[in-house]
Amino acid sequence: MVIMPDHLHSLMTLNTRSKSISAIIGGWKRYLAKTEGIVWQKNYFEHRIRSQNELFEKESYLRQNPVRADLCKNAAEWPFIIRSDR
Numbered sequence: 001m002v003i004m005p006d007h008l009h010s011l012m013t014l015n016t017r018s019k020s021i022s023a024i025i026g027g028w029k030r031y032l033a034k035t036e037g038i039v040w041q042k043n044y045f046e047h048r049i050r051s052q053n054e055l056f057e058k059e060s061y062l063r064q065n066p067v068r069a070d071l072c073k074n075a076a077e078w079p080f081i082i083r084s085d086r
Helices: 021-036 054-070
Strands: none
Touching: none
């Protein structure tokens, strides 16, 4: 997850057999809006990763987001990158 000043990017694996992706993301956004007072934009963007190459490409794109926004010189400097291999 890369947390930016006005949005976030996340790579995640979801079990969507019982609920749709939009229901899972919507529930998460409602919970954080209620508990943390976050005002979210109405929609979200979803992209399904279909290969290891695509995963590396998307991960690199996410990590470079703060650099492209001129918030740091290189991605390693950005303190709001959260990685979990669970």
